Amino acid sequence: xxxxxxxxxxxxxxxxxxxxxxxxxxxxxxxxxxxxxxxxxxxxxxxxxxxxxxxxxxxxxxxxxxxxxxxxxxxxxxxxxxxxxxxxxxxxxxxxxxxxxxxxxxxxxxxxxxxxxxxxxxxxxxxxxxxxxxxxxxxxxxxxxxxxxxxxxxxxxxxxxxxxxxxxxxxxxxxxxxxxxxxxxxxxxxxxxxxxxxxxxxxxxxxxxxxxxxxxxxxxxxxxxxxxxxxxxxxxxxx
Amino acid sequence: xxxxxxxxxxxxxxxxxxxxxxxxxxxxxxxxxxxxxxxxxxxxxxxxxxxxxxxxxxxxxxxxxxxxxxxxxxxxxxxxxxxxxxxxxxxxxxxxxxxxxxxxxxxxxxxxxxxxxxxxxxxxxxxxxxxxxxxxxxxxxxxxxxxxxxxxxxxxxxxxxxxxxxxxxxxxxxxxxxxxxxxxxxxxxxxxxxxxxxxxxxxxxxxxxxxxxxxxxxxxxxxxxxxxxxxxxxxxxxx
DNA sequence: TGTACATCAGTGAACGCGCGTTCACTGATGTAC
DNA sequence: TGTACATCAGTGAACGCGCGTTCACTGATGTAC
Numbered sequence: 001x002x003x004x005x006x007x008x009x010x011x012x013x014x015x016x017x018x019x020x021x022x023x024x025x026x027x028x029x030x031x032x033x034x035x036x037x038x039x040x041x042x043x044x045x046x047x048x049x050x051x052x053x054x055x056x057x058x059x060x061x062x063x064x065x066x067x068x069x070x071x072x073x074x075x076x077x078x079x080x081x082x083x084x085x086x087x088x089x090x091x092x093x094x095x096x097x098x099x100x101x102x103x104x105x106x107x108x109x110x111x112x113x114x115x116x117x118x119x120x121x122x123x124x125x126x127x128x129x130x131x132x133x134x135x136x137x138x139x140x141x142x143x144x145x146x147x148x149x150x151x152x153x154x155x156x157x158x159x160x161x162x163x164x165x166x167x168x169x170x171x172x173x174x175x176x177x178x179x180x181x182x183x184x185x186x187x188x189x190x191x192x193x194x195x196x197x198x199x200x201x202x203x204x205x206x207x208x209x210x211x212x213x214x215x216x217x218x219x220x221x222x223x224x225x226x227x228x229x230x231x232x233x234x235x236x237x238x239x
Numbered sequence: 240x241x242x243x244x245x246x247x248x249x250x251x252x253x254x255x256x257x258x259x260x261x262x263x264x265x266x267x268x269x270x271x272x273x274x275x276x277x278x279x280x281x282x283x284x285x286x287x288x289x290x291x292x293x294x295x296x297x298x299x300x301x302x303x304x305x306x307x308x309x310x311x312x313x314x315x316x317x318x319x320x321x322x323x324x325x326x327x328x329x330x331x332x333x334x335x336x337x338x339x340x341x342x343x344x345x346x347x348x349x350x351x352x353x354x355x356x357x358x359x360x361x362x363x364x365x366x367x368x369x370x371x372x373x374x375x376x377x378x379x380x381x382x383x384x385x386x387x388x389x390x391x392x393x394x395x396x397x398x399x400x401x402x403x404x405x406x407x408x409x410x411x412x413x414x415x416x417x418x419x420x421x422x423x424x425x426x427x428x429x430x431x432x433x434x435x436x437x438x439x440x441x442x443x444x445x446x447x448x449x450x451x452x453x454x455x456x457x458x459x460x461x462x463x464x465x466x467x468x469x470x471x472x473x474x475x476x477x478x
Numbered sequence: 479t480g481t482a483c484a485t486c487a488g489t490g491a492a493c494g495c496g497c498g499t500t501c502a503c504t505g506a507t508g509t510a511c
Numbered sequence: 512t513g514t515a516c517a518t519c520a521g522t523g524a525a526c527g528c529g530c531g532t533t534c535a536c537t538g539a540t541g542t543a544c
Contacts, residue, residue, distance in 0.1 A: 008540060031359030033272050036530060050488050058531065117355025118442055120270030129447070159458060166451045166458070188448060189436075189459045193428070196435015203357055208368070209427060212405045219398060219405070220428045223466060247507060275497060289521045297498065
C-alpha cells in the first residue's frame with residue numbers, strides 16, 4: 001500500500017464521483033431541471049470550466065445521473081426481493097414494490113427525473129435502456145419463477161384472443177419465458193400500476209382521498225398480484 | 240350590435256385569451272418548463288412588460304394554464320362518458336379512460352404539466368384543486384351510479400378489514416355515496432392505473448414491450464373495471 | 479536513475495444569450511358633472 | 512353635448528441575474544528512452 005497519493009486515473013474516478021454526488025445533493029434540493037454545471041462547480045470550490053474535463057456537456061452529466069439512479073433503484077428492489085423466500089412470490093412482489101416506493105420517497109427528485117416528465121430537449125441515449133429495464137426485470141422474474149413452479153395453465157384465456165399482436169413477443173420471450181401471454185400483459189399492468197401509484201402519491205394527487213398511503217399501496221399491489229400470479233401461487237395475502 | 244370596437248373590458252378578456260393561447264402553443268413546442276413570458280410577448284408582437292397588466296407573475300400565468308387544462312380534460316372525459324348509454328358502466332369507463340388518453344396524447348406537454356413532475360419551486364394554489372378533481376369525478380360517478388342500480392352487496396369484504404382508516408371517508412362519502420369502502424379503494428386504484436399507463440406510454444417506458452398501446456390500454460382498463468363494478472354491472476367486455 | 483517530452487487537471491477571462499421584473503412615460507379609452 | 516379628470520394598455524429602457532461553453536494558459540503528473 002504505497003498509495004500515499006492516488007494515481008491520476010484514480011483521482012479522475014474519484015473526481016467523477018465527487019461531481020456526481022454533488023450534483024445529486026443539489027438535485028435533491030432544487031430538482032433536476034434546475035441543476036446547473038456552474039452551481040456544481042461552485043459547490044465543489046472549482047471553476048466551472050474544470051467540469052468539462054469530466055463531462056463534455058451538461059446532458060452527459062444528466063445521463064450519468066440517470067444511469068446511476070436506475071441502477072441504484074434496480075439494486076434496491078432486487079435486494080429487497082431476494083430477502084424473501086423464493087417460494088412466496090406474492091410476498092416477493094410486495095417486497096420489491098414497496099422497495100421501489102421507499103426508494104422513490106427518499107429520492108423524490110431522482111424519481112421524478114426517471115419517471116416524471118421527460119426533460120424537454122433531452123434525449124436519453126440508448127445505453128440507458130438496459131439499466132432502466134432492471135426494475136421491471138425484478139418484477140418479471142418473480143412472476144416468471146412463480147409460473148415455472150406452478151401447474152396452472154392457460155389461465156385467463158378469455159383475453160388471449162384480444163392480446164394477439166399487442167405485446168412485443170421477441171422481448172418478452174427472452175424476459176418472461178414460458179409465461180402465458182395474458183399474464184405477461186397483466187405483468188406490464190402491474191408494473192405501470194406500481195409506478196402510477198407512486199407518482200400520484202409523490203406528486204400530490206392523492207391529497208384528500210388517501211389517508212394511509214402505506215396500506216393503500218400494499219392493497220393495490222396485492223390486488224394486482226392476484227392477476228399475475230398462478231392460482232396456486234403463494235399463500236400470503238395482504239400487508 | 241354597435242360593437243364596431245370592443246369595450247375595454249372585452250378587449251381585456253380577449254387579450255387574456257390571446258396570451259393563454261400563445262402560451263399553449265409555445266408550450267406545445269418546447270414544454271412547460273421552457274415557457275417564458277418574454278417569448279410569449281415576442282410572439283404576440285408586444286413588449287414583455289405589457290403582459291404584467293394581465294398576469295402579475297409568471298407563476299400566475301402557469302396557474303391559469305393549469306386550471307384551463309384541468310377543465311379541458313375534465314370536459315373532454317365527461318362528454319365522452321355521457322355519449323355512452325347510462326346502463327353500461329363498463330363501456331362508460333372505457334369511454335372516459337380512452338378520452339383521457341386521447342387528450343393526453345394530443346396535449347402531451349399540458350398532460351406533463353398536470354401529471355408529470357411538479358415544477359420545482361412552483362406551488363399550485365388551492366383553487367386548482369377543484370378543477371383537478373373533475374376527471375376523477377367522472378370516473379367515480381360512473382362507478383357510483385353502477386352501484387346505485389345494483390343489488391350486489393358487501394362485495395370484496397375480504398379486504399374490508401385491511402382498509403380501515405386508509406381512505407379519507409369524509410371526502411369519499413360526498414363523492415361516492417353508498418359505495419362500499421373496498422370499491423372506493425379499488426376506484427382510486429383504477430384512477431391511478433389509468434394515469435400510470437398513460438404516463439408510461441407518453442414518457443416512453445413501454446418502448447420494446449408494448450406494441451399496440453391502444454389495445455393494451457383497453458385491456459388494462461377492462462381488467463381494472465372488473466374490480467370496481469358490481470358483479471351484475473354491465474354486459475360488455477373489452478375491445 | 480535521469481532527462482525530454484507528452485498528457486492532463488484546473489484557471490480565469492470572455493462570449494453571447496435569455497430570463498423575470500420594475501418603472502417612469504405616452505396616449506387612448508372611459509366617467510362624472 | 513362638452514369638458515376635466517381618472518383609469519388603464521402598452522412602450523422602452525434598465526437592473527441584476529445565471530447559464531453553457533470555449534480558449535489560451537500554467538503547472539503538476541506520467542511515460543519513453
